[in-house]
Amino acid sequence: MQIHALRTGFVQIKRAQQIGVGHGLARRVRPFLDSTWTDWLPTYAWAIEHEEGVIVVDTGSASGDAHLRSWHPYHRFDVRFRVEAREELGPQLRALGIGTSDVAKVVVTHLHMDHGAGLPHVAGRPTVVHAGELQAAQGLSGRLQGYLPGQWGTGFDPQGLSWxxxxLGPFESTAPLTRSGDVVAVQTPGHTPHHLSVVIKGDVNIFLAGDTSYTQDALLVGQVDGVSPDEGQAQNTLQRIRLLAAERPLVYLPTHDPESASRLSTLDVVTPKASPVRLAATLP
Ligand SMILES: [Zn+2]
Incomplete structure (x- = not known):
């Protein structure tokens, strides 16, 4: 089984989104007040070449994201994209010799724009999303939260998952993504209330983390981002991932961690520390 890291361009967010500052509502407002940007961060999608067919996990950004016209304050003021057409999911799959019909399943960790913008490249393939995430992204409430259903393509009709x-370790339930059960989804609420992650099980577990944290360091110190609605829920998820990593070697691969691709290629496992300290955030 081979796993490919597909970098669908770069994104910049506010520092106070990457590393949450304060608690409660103040933490979630802070990114809008922050004038400092992160470096350009990669946005990874993943292709798992499995004997049952290719599994695509997240679909990345699209070149149109850089020119998005949106009334939503987050899109207007808090995020920037740099994506070329050749970096989108479709061209990258083709470069690997993977045609659309080779894709057995598409799994979306959550429906934020930099995870769902590539969905039209795999239109018509069986697609799964957490039913709660799909529900949250619908209608006016979804629009107000910044979801962009227009990106997903007209044929977007995902299935929910059976948990x-x-x-799997501290995760009480999983949703198998293959008949053999060697690739599973786990529920990792936090960044969104119905966020999921994908685990390729083996002697070393490969954990495709979506946005459970922006970096491995944030996982290790339990640092919640600036957008998770429920800080305690996000911390609980990070704790579960650390427990899983303590049980069995685990390679932790967040979507926007600049080190994710190199950790995958060297199978560099995460080592949870005994006494976590918080990341220091200095902001104006
Ligand atoms: Zn997200």
Whole structure:
């Protein structure tokens, strides 16, 4: 089984989104008040070449994201994209010799724009999203939260997941993504209330983390971002991932971590520390 890291361009967010500052509502307002930007961060999608067919996890950004016209304050003031057409999911799959019909399943960790903008490249393929995430992204409430259903393509009709699979360490339930059960989804609420992650099980577990944290360092110190609605829920998820990593070697791969691709290629496992300290954030 081979796993490919597909970098669909870069994104910049506010520092106070990457590293949450304060608590409660203040933490979620702070990114809008912050004038400092992160470096350009990669946006990864993943292709798992599995004997049952290719599994695509997240679909990345699209070149149109850089020119998006939106009334939403987050899109207007708090995020910037740099994506070329050749960096989108479709061209990258083709460069690997993977045609659309080779894709057995598309799994979306959550429906934020830099995870769902590539969906039209895999239109018509069986697609799964957490039912709660799909529900949250619908209608006016979804628009107010910044979801952009227009990106997903007219044929977007994902299925929910059945969380009846075997427990995986501290995750009480899983949703199998293959008949053999070696690739599963786990529920990792925090960044969004119905966020999921994908685990390729083996002697070393590969954890495709979506936006559970922006970096591995944030996982290790339990640092919640500036957009998670429920800080305690996000911390609980980070704790579960650390527990899973303590049980069995685990390679942790967040979507926007600049080190994710190199950690995948060298199978560089995460080592949870005994006594976490918080990341220091200095902001004006
Ligand atoms: Zn997100």
């Amino acid at each position: 009846q699979g075997q427990p």
